[in-house]
Amino acid sequence: MSTISNVLQSWGTPHYIDNLKAFLSQISIHELPLQQAMNAGFCIDDQLCQFMHIESKRDASQFSIKLGVFFQTWLVGCNCSDDPGTESPSAEFAEIILLIDADFDTYAFVAA
DSSP states (O other): OOOHHHHHHTTTSTTHHHHHHHHHHTSOGGGSOOGGGOOSOSEEEEEEEEEEEEEEEEOSSEEEEEEEEEEEEEOOOOOOTTSOOOSSOEEEEEEEEEEEETTTTEEEEEEO
């Protein structure tokens, strides 16, 4: 199991991206600020989510990791005959930033 400490310890090494992806795979998609990026649906499929590393920065007290998130949403209705169907999900994309406090190994996700 990868932790935020593993990510910080591997910063600048060849294992950094692998540790970051391992950590992100354990995060619930509902922790991520994806609401603003939802265009086609309003119910997030929490089984289908992929991350793309965009940029990493570090200053004296904080690590900042910009990520692309590919996810899917569904348009859910009440199944009345004139409601939009839920046959297929819609692909969505968002950019978010993972902020990590270097002193306390705490983190937060914010919209980019």
